[in-house]
Amino acid sequence: MNxxxxxxxxxxxxxxxxxxxxxxxxxxxxxxxxxxxxMTYHREVSEDMVQQVFYKMLRYRQTFTGSGQFxxxxxxxxxxxxxxxxxxxxxxxxxxxxxxxxxxLPGGITPEEQLEKKEARTGxxxxxEKLSDDHREILTxxxxxxxKHQEIAQILNISEVAVKTRAHRALRELKNxxxxxxx
Amino acid sequence: MKCEQYEExxxxxxxxxxxxxxxxxxxxxxxxxxxxxEELAAMQQIWDVMAEVKAPEPSANxxxxxxxxxxxxxxxxxxxxxxxxxxxxxxxxxxxxxxxxPLAYSLAILLIGLGCGYLFFHTGKGAEQDQQLKELTSQVxxxxxxxxxxxxxxxxxxxxxxxxxxxxxxxxxxxxxxxALLATLNNDPNVNVRLSTLDALTHLANHQEVRxxxxxxxxxxxxxxxxxxxxxxxxxxxxxxSVKPFKExxxxxxxxxxxxxxxxxxxxxxx
Ligand SMILES: [Zn+2]
Numbered sequence: 001m002n003x004x005x006x007x008x009x010x011x012x013x014x015x016x017x018x019x020x021x022x023x024x025x026x027x028x029x030x031x032x033x034x035x036x037x038x039m040t041y042h043r044e045v046s047e048d049m050v051q052q053v054f055y056k057m058l059r060y061r062q063t064f065t066g067s068g069q070f071x072x073x074x075x076x077x078x079x080x081x082x083x084x085x086x087x088x089x090x091x092x093x094x095x096x097x098x099x100x101x102x103x104x105l106p107g108g109i110t111p112e113e114q115l116e117k118k119e120a121r122t123g124x125x126x127x128x129e130k131l132s133d134d135h136r137e138i139l140t141x142x143x144x145x146x147x148k149h150q151e152i153a154q155i156l157n158i159s160e161v162a163v164k165t166r167a168h169r170a171l172r173e174l175k176n177x178x179x180x181x182x183x
Numbered sequence: 184m185k186c187e188q189y190e191e192x193x194x195x196x197x198x199x200x201x202x203x204x205x206x207x208x209x210x211x212x213x214x215x216x217x218x219x220x221e222e223l224a225a226m227q228q229i230w231d232v233m234a235e236v237k238a239p240e241p242s243a244n245x246x247x248x249x250x251x252x253x254x255x256x257x258x259x260x261x262x263x264x265x266x267x268x269x270x271x272x273x274x275x276x277x278x279x280x281x282x283x284x285p286l287a288y289s290l291a292i293l294l295i296g297l298g299c300g301y302l303f304f305h306t307g308k309g310a311e312q313d314q315q316l317k318e319l320t321s322q323v324x325x326x327x328x329x330x331x332x333x334x335x336x337x338x339x340x341x342x343x344x345x346x347x348x349x350x351x352x353x354x355x356x357x358x359x360x361x362x363a364l365l366a367t368l369n370n371d372p373n374v375n376v377r378l379s380t381l382d383a384l385t386h387l388a389n390h391q392e393v394r395x396x397x398x399x400x401x402x403x404x405x406x407x408x409x410x411x412x413x414x415x416x417x418x419x420x421x422x423x424x425s426v427k428p429f430k431e432x433x434x435x436x437x438x439x440x441x442x443x444x445x446x447x448x449x450x451x452x453x454x
Contacts, residue, residue: 025246121235121236164192168190171197175228
């Protein structure tokens with residue numbers, strides 16, 4: 001059962017074996033949560049959105065053709081959910097969230113190392129928060145979701161060259177914000 | 184500016200996606216251009232810092248909610264398929280009407296709340312009033328507990344889940360509550376109920392008997408969902424004593440391969 005590809009499982013769901021969605025949930029809910037979390041920096045909202053994405057995949061299962069990869073389809077739906085949510089209530093990132101988030105992650109070994117790591121993280125979260133959605137999205141997909149440029153191109157529905165240019169600009173912007181904040 | 188044409192390669196360089204030819208081309212340029220070298224080094228540095236920030240783990244609730252959503256959705260699809268069957272079922276449900284515990288519970292809380300308000304405004308001052316308020320507060324607490332224990336016995340799974348969720352309102356979980364939750368964790372026929380119980384117990388993990396109970400429960404779970412959820416919890420609690428029962432679980436012949444992999448990972452991370 002576990003050796004089935006994502007596409008094969010999703011096609012079974014499409015055929016009416018709805019329980020199989022549970023397998024896809026087990027495989028991808030963490031990854032999806034990670035993506036939504038970096039796009040909102042809000043835990044509860046991200047959990048709700050995970051739910052919505054899986055609901056939409058069930059509801060619109062007939063639109064899955066199997067010609068592309070399942071996860072690309074999943075990300076497109078997740079992006080739509082983000083868009084809807086943004087329209088509905090202008091998701092505002094919470095002030096002071098950066099420190100709180102940085103605190104929750106495992107630290108280094110010595111206290112000095114821990115402090116150093118925490119500061120670096122806080123700075124990074126602050127800088128990430130200031131990025132435009134497009135830029136944060138592309139960095140999230142390539143860095144945190146570890147997707148290749150070609151995969152990102154399919155998810156965002158743009159050319160691979162456009163992905164490279166955008167990824168470069170995003171990283172440059174992040175670097176500038178990060179460095180300027182340090183001074 | 185000649186540098187611009189190389190910038191397109193920066194993201195690929197950092198990502199490790201350049202072809203050997205592209206890499207060669209960029210390296211050649213970097214030898215002669217200090218500006219690009221610096222820029223790229225700074226980008227690499229921030230890329231490395233990014234490795235330090237991972238998204239937190241979603242709570243165990245996410246799984247419970249997903250399962251509930253899937254069940255509801257399946258029911259709604261079923262209903263559309265057989266409208267007539269649906270009507271018949273609805274009719275038969277009418278005959279199975281039972282007292283609504285949660286409603287009774289809300290009403291009781293409301294009444295006690297009103298009582299508190301009344302006392303606050305109308306009775307004498309000082310110690311007497313304090314005493315009465317204290318008594319009422321403890322009555323609310325007791326009622327919640329009684330309510331929760333009663334709900335755990337309810338034949339409907341969603342009512343039992345509701346019962347489990349009341350534990351978050353109980354301030355001091357005593358032995359009776361903990362025992363009831365542990366019994367539900369090990370014996371409830373519905374996996375959603377068991378999952379929410381696991382979540383509730385995780386919040387009470389500062390009690391030693393809860394930890395003990397969770398560890399003992401590992402070998403008792405036969406659903407892959409539960410097995411992997413409990414592995415998540417043990418990892419979160421950094422509970423090294425769970426390694427032994429996990430190894431026990433690995434010996435089971437019909438263990439789901441995905442769960443097996445997960446448990447192996449969990450063990451490695453715990454040791
Ligand atoms: Zn240059």
